[in-house]
Amino acid sequence: MLNFLRRIASLCRKELLAIFKDPANRVILVVPSLIESFLFGYAATYDLTNVPYALLDQSRGSASTELIAHLDGTGVFHRVAMLQTQGDIARVIDSGDALIVIQFGPRFEQQLNAGEFAPVQLILDARNSNTAGSAAIYVGAVIDSFNATLRGGTGPPLTVEPRAWYNPNLETRWNILPGLIASLSMIQTLMLSALSVARERENGTFDQLLVTPFSPTEVMIGKAVPIVMIGLTQSTIVLAVALFWFNIPMAGSLVTLYAGLGLFTIASVGMGLSISAVSANMQQAMLYTFMLIMPLVLLSGLATPVRNMPQFLQTATLINPLRFAIDLAQRVYLEGVGLLTVVHDLIPLLIISAITLPLAAWLFRNRLL
Amino acid sequence: MSGPAVALIANRVHKRFLVKETGKSTQAVADVSLEVQMGSLTALVGPDGAGKTTLLRMIAGLMTADEGRLDVLGIDVAADPQAVQDRISYMPQRFGLYEDLSVQENLDLYADLHGVPQAMRRNRYARLLKMTDLARFTARPAGKLSGGMKQKLGLACTLVRSPELLLLDEPTVGVDPLSRRELWEIVQQMIDDEQLTVLVTTAYLDEAEHCARVFVLQEGKLLAEGTPEEIRQHARNLCFIVTPPQGQPLRILQARLLDDADCIIDAVPYGGSVRFIRRAEVDPQRLDSLLGGIPATAVEARVEDGFMVLLRERHDVAPMDTAISKAAGGTKNGGNGEDNAKREPDEVVIEVRDLVRKFGDFIAVDHLSFSVRQGEIFGLLGPNGAGKTTTFRMLCGLLPATSGFLQVAGFNLLRARAVARRRIGYMSQKFALYGDLSVMENLEFFGSAYGLYGKRLRERIDTVMQQFDLEGREKSPSGQLPGGFKQRLAMAVGLLHEPEILFLDEPTSGTDPLKRREFWRRITALSEVGTTIIITTHFMEEAEYCDRIVIQDAGRLLALGTPQEVRMQAGGEGARLNMEEAFIRIIEQERRKNSESPAGEANP
Numbered sequence A: 001m002l003n004f005l006r007r008i009a010s011l012c013r014k015e016l017l018a019i020f021k022d023p024a025n026r027v028i029l030v031v032p033s034l035i036e037s038f039l040f041g042y043a044a045t046y047d048l049t050n051v052p053y054a055l056l057d058q059s060r061g062s063a064s065t066e067l068i069a070h071l072d073g074t075g076v077f078h079r080v081a082m083l084q085t086q087g088d089i090a091r092v093i094d095s096g097d098a099l100i101v102i103q104f105g106p107r108f109e110q111q112l113n114a115g116e117f118a119p120v121q122l123i124l125d126a127r128n129s130n131t132a133g134s135a136a137i138y139v140g141a142v143i144d145s146f147n148a149t150l151r152g153g154t155g156p157p158l159t160v161e162p163r164a165w166y167n168p169n170l171e172t173r174w175n176i177l178p179g180l181i182a183s184l185s186m187i188q189t190l191m192l193s194a195l196s197v198a199r200e201r202e203n204g205t206f207d208q209l210l211v212t213p214f215s216p217t218e219v220m221i222g223k224a225v226p227i228v229m230i231g232l233t234q235s236t237i238v239l240a241v242a243l244f245w246f247n248i249p250m251a252g253s254l255v256t257l258y259a260g261l262g263l264f265t266i267a268s269v270g271m272g273l274s275i276s277a278v279s280a281n282m283q284q285a286m287l288y289t290f291m292l293i294m295p296l297v298l299l300s301g302l303a304t305p306v307r308n309m310p311q312f313l314q315t316a317t318l319i320n321p322l323r324f325a326i327d328l329a330q331r332v333y334l335e336g337v338g339l340l341t342v343v344h345d346l347i348p349l350l351i352i353s354a355i356t357l358p359l360a361a362w363l364f365r366n367r368l369l
Numbered sequence B: 001m002s003g004p005a006v007a008l009i010a011n012r013v014h015k016r017f018l019v020k021e022t023g024k025s026t027q028a029v030a031d032v033s034l035e036v037q038m039g040s041l042t043a044l045v046g047p048d049g050a051g052k053t054t055l056l057r058m059i060a061g062l063m064t065a066d067e068g069r070l071d072v073l074g075i076d077v078a079a080d081p082q083a084v085q086d087r088i089s090y091m092p093q094r095f096g097l098y099e100d101l102s103v104q105e106n107l108d109l110y111a112d113l114h115g116v117p118q119a120m121r122r123n124r125y126a127r128l129l130k131m132t133d134l135a136r137f138t139a140r141p142a143g144k145l146s147g148g149m150k151q152k153l154g155l156a157c158t159l160v161r162s163p164e165l166l167l168l169d170e171p172t173v174g175v176d177p178l179s180r181r182e183l184w185e186i187v188q189q190m191i192d193d194e195q196l197t198v199l200v201t202t203a204y205l206d207e208a209e210h211c212a213r214v215f216v217l218q219e220g221k222l223l224a225e226g227t228p229e230e231i232r233q234h235a236r237n238l239c240f241i242v243t244p245p246q247g248q249p250l251r252i253l254q255a256r257l258l259d260d261a262d263c264i265i266d267a268v269p270y271g272g273s274v275r276f277i278r279r280a281e282v283d284p285q286r287l288d289s290l291l292g293g294i295p296a297t298a299v300e301a302r303v304e305d306g307f308m309v310l311l312r313e314r315h316d317v318a319p320m321d322t323a324i325s326k327a328a329g330g331t332k333n334g335g336n337g338e339d340n341a342k343r344e345p346d347e348v349v350i351e352v353r354d355l356v357r358k359f360g361d362f363i364a365v366d367h368l369s370f371s372v373r374q375g376e377i378f379g380l381l382g383p384n385g386a387g388k389t390t391t392f393r394m395l396c397g398l399l400p401a402t403s404g405f406l407q408v409a410g411f412n413l414l415r416a417r418a419v420a421r422r423r424i425g426y427m428s429q430k431f432a433l434y435g436d437l438s439v440m441e442n443l444e445f446f447g448s449a450y451g452l453y454g455k456r457l458r459e460r461i462d463t464v465m466q467q468f469d470l471e472g473r474e475k476s477p478s479g480q481l482p483g484g485f486k487q488r489l490a491m492a493v494g495l496l497h498e499p500e501i502l503f504l505d506e507p508t509s510g511t512d513p514l515k516r517r518e519f520w521r522r523i524t525a526l527s528e529v530g531t532t533i534i535i536t537t538h539f540m541e542e543a544e545y546c547d548r549i550v551i552q553d554a555g556r557l558l559a560l561g562t563p564q565e566v567r568m569q570a571g572g573e574g575a576r577l578n579m580e581e582a583f584i585r586i587i588e589q590e591r592r593k594n595s596e597s598p599a600g601e602a603n604p
Helices: A002-020 A023-028 A030-041 A061-072 A089-095 A108-113 A129-150 A173-203 A204-209 A216-245 A255-277 A282-299 A311-319 A321-335 A341-363 B054-060 B083-086 B104-115 B120-131 B147-158 B177-194 B204-211 B230-233 B250-257 B284-291 B301-315 B320-330 B389-394 B438-451 B452-465 B482-497 B514-530 B541-547 B563-569 B581-595
Strands: A051-057 A077-082 A100-104 A118-125 B006-018 B025-035 B041-045 B067-072 B086-090 B165-169 B199-200 B213-218 B219-226 B237-241 B264-270 B274-277 B296-299 B348-358 B362-373 B377-381 B405-407 B424-429 B500-503 B531-536 B548-553 B556-561
Touching: A002 A023, A002 A216, A002 B438, A023 A089, A030 A173, A030 A216, A051 A061, A051 A089, A051 A129, A061 A077, A061 A129, A061 B348, A077 A089, A089 A100, A100 A129, A100 A341, A118 B581, A173 A204, A173 A216, A173 A282, A173 A321, A204 B230, A216 A255, A216 A341, A255 A282, A255 A321, A255 A341, A255 B054, A282 A321, A282 B054, A321 A341, A321 B284, A341 B301, B006 B054, B025 B054, B025 B199, B025 B213, B041 B054, B041 B104, B041 B177, B054 B165, B054 B199, B054 B514, B083 B086, B086 B147, B104 B147, B104 B213, B104 B284, B120 B147, B147 B213, B165 B177, B165 B348, B177 B199, B177 B204, B177 B389, B177 B581, B199 B204, B213 B230, B213 B301, B219 B230, B219 B301, B230 B284, B230 B301, B250 B264, B250 B274, B250 B284, B250 B514, B250 B541, B250 B581, B264 B301, B274 B301, B296 B452, B301 B514, B320 B541, B348 B531, B362 B531, B362 B548, B362 B556, B377 B389, B377 B514, B377 B541, B389 B405, B389 B500, B389 B531, B424 B482, B438 B452, B438 B482, B452 B482, B482 B500, B482 B514, B500 B548, B514 B531, B514 B541, B541 B563, B541 B581, B548 B563, B548 B581, B556 B563, B556 B581, B563 B581
Parallel strands: A051 A077, A051 A100, B041 B199, B041 B213, B086 B165, B165 B199, B377 B531, B377 B548, B424 B500, B500 B531
Antiparallel strands: A100 A118, B006 B025, B006 B067, B213 B219, B237 B274, B237 B296, B264 B274, B348 B362, B348 B405, B548 B556
């Protein structure tokens, strides 16, 4: 046993030395995950902060002016044009100058005063459906509250008072960054592990390794441990950015989070090492990895919820470790749940590791080629 | 082509390189002046790191000289490299074949790159394919060709257009004697037919024999120049052959001669005898006692002899004896206690019976049988693609056999547990240690791989560091060591755990004669203390160092026995063949017999 540990330790030491002696590696392992977590934190957002709109007010009454004042008062909408005719609408939408056009008909004021329905037309540029949808809901809310003030005390009998749990201000960032803790580190661990054996094969060092008394399992563990360590360090970088830069409060315990992440990283290293074991050279390993990363991220629920996908794709996500890791990270981080609650995420990760790691070890010696 | 009569003039050319890690610069080419005549074949020879490649690259306009002037075809290269490149062809050491493209596609690609008009291609292709004997393989991907065929294809791609000057950088490294001869025939034919001017660098000095002029470079400086005859003159009347009594391995006598650096400049095994060069001023009596009274016959000097004399005269090459005797003392077989069971001499340590390896429907190794006894130096020879490497990899346990029986040190290494693999050492053809790790880190890692640790590991590392002259290099990144050091480090790693059997895959490929002598001296010393050695090589003279050799072609065993027996098999009693001649004869006889089956094989 002592001997076994000593041998694993010396393999790990070799692996870490080989990774960190390369100055390019040292930079690649830290800087991109820092930059990307800032990038995602700021750039990947569906939150409305700035909606340009154009106004076509044919009624020119006080009611429309008041409503528009409410809209401008939100700080989210700002007017970029005052249109004169219906024909101008297409121009501002097509050019992208305005995301929405608000049109008050010539009889708006009269209808309102007469107590009739007074329609307000909203024209949306739905080329970006997400933003357009959110903008429409936002305008709807403004009009609702305008309605309420208009009718004075006799408001509508029912009101909806939404409470957004775990992300009270519905900020996309809160959703994205915990997901990134898993996905950014996956990209790097997958890459590192996919290249590790392929690089040794290309350099001829793998043969030299295979003629030594190391068993394939030892070689596999010796390769997996350092990369898992690096993967967890990467997760820590993203976690630190989320916690200390974006100040997203963490509800769960670090121990739970790391236990889950550890298992997830092992599963991705298993996938990476299997790729590496079948690749003849680094170029192949690189291609396989890129081919894999895109669907893994897309089918993970990071950007779009898994439940929105067609049934067969939902089934496909069941072999995607990232899907479970993102769910786990978000729930532990935002909801603060314990390990027992996310056990449905842990079991698939365990199964994936239990298949990929022995497969990689077997492939080291029995590569199909 | 009415150009100047001189194809190339180098006038006091200098080039230095900055070594990034140490911040020091090395002088790659120092004050070299030379001239190459139009329509001639000229060779640049010298040990590794002599600056041959650098000089060639400067001539091709891929680098500029720090000082001095290079005129190629009457053009100043530094001023207008493109004009020079339009008129020359350059084949680097590792020619850029596209491995996934077929032979024909590679040719088309290079023809397109050089703008060869369609009208000319047909004839040109037909001729090149005929010369290279690749016509049968036009549809085969270049990556699936054997090493020799790849090299011929590289040459064909270089010659898709008719250059005025052809630069070849070590075109025959890693190529077997048959393919080597064919490559030279192609070059010679181009010179005869098209008055091509060729400048070639080479580590094989027998190749310099055909050249019109030879330039000997060393450490960036021009050591000598002249016709092959003029180079030979340096060793005139100094070359002898001596035949040891029957039954005594050549290498014993050869080692004894080589170790006496005061008397002997060089000694190599040659066709069943030892060929040596004595120092001009040597005392005849001392020489006689060194030879043990065996009469020596004077022979004609070769270019290689002249080269060795030049190198030893000008440059004090470290005397080998001290380092090597350390090698012998340091590695005692059986010192490793329980793992290295003492073995009786003559005990069979490697047994191969009916070994077969197929790749798809291609048979790389075809029912091979042989055995190796403890303490033997056993050579695996054969042309490129003959199945040597496949055999070698199966022996080391790197590749499973399709069928057959295979036992190394009593185990099948592929399935064997750690204990069995502890008994072998392995040194691959390419440097295969971790380049980013320092010398010490590599030794520590591989030491621990073999279960050495603590005090025992320290002791072994100290021993091999001393044995292979690596002291003072502990912290250097292994990948940046000079070639000779890399090889010594690789051997040190292979011997760290005192294996019973040492596997060496083309250890001398691409190394110069000096380093090859030194290397073999170490191998001889190892075998003296009982280590069994399995080695592959393309240098046929090196087969003479072996106790027994096997010659393979197309996966089959063609000859097996002592070098003497193999020579006899090739030429009968009377013919005094050297090993290379014997080898070519055996292969050709066999290929004639099987002329219906094509000779080219895929290289797995």
